[in-house]
Amino acid sequence: MRLLKNQRGFTLIEMLIVMLIITVLIAIAIPNVTKQSSAVDEKGCKAFVQMVQGQVESYRMDLKVIPTLPQLVSAGYLKTGETDCPNGDVISIAVDGVVTSVKP
Secondary structure, X not given: OOOOOOOOOXXXXXXXXXXXXXXXXXXXXXXXXXXXXXXXHHHHHHHHHHHHHHHHHXXXXXXXXXXXXXXXXXXXXXXXXXXXXXXXXEEEEOOXXXXXXXXX
C-alpha cells in the first residue's frame, strides 16, 4: 500500500476557527429573529382589530345594532375561535362600537 505524502485537509485549529465564526453568527442572528417575531405578532394584532372593526360596522349596517363578539360569531361575521389576537391579546368591543385589544 502506497502512502500519500501531500494530503491536504483541515487541521483542528482551522475547524475550531470555523466553528467559532458560525457560533458568533448564530449568536448575533437569534435575538434579531425573536425581536422580529414579536413585531410580526403586534402588526398581526393591529390588522385583526381592523378586520373585526370592519365586521362590527357591517353588522351595524345590516341589523342597526352594535354587536358583541359572541353575536358576531353566531351571525357568521367571525369564525369560531377568532376572538383573540395572534399575540394573545383579548379583543373587546365598546358600547360605541370601537374595537380594541387589551393585554390579558
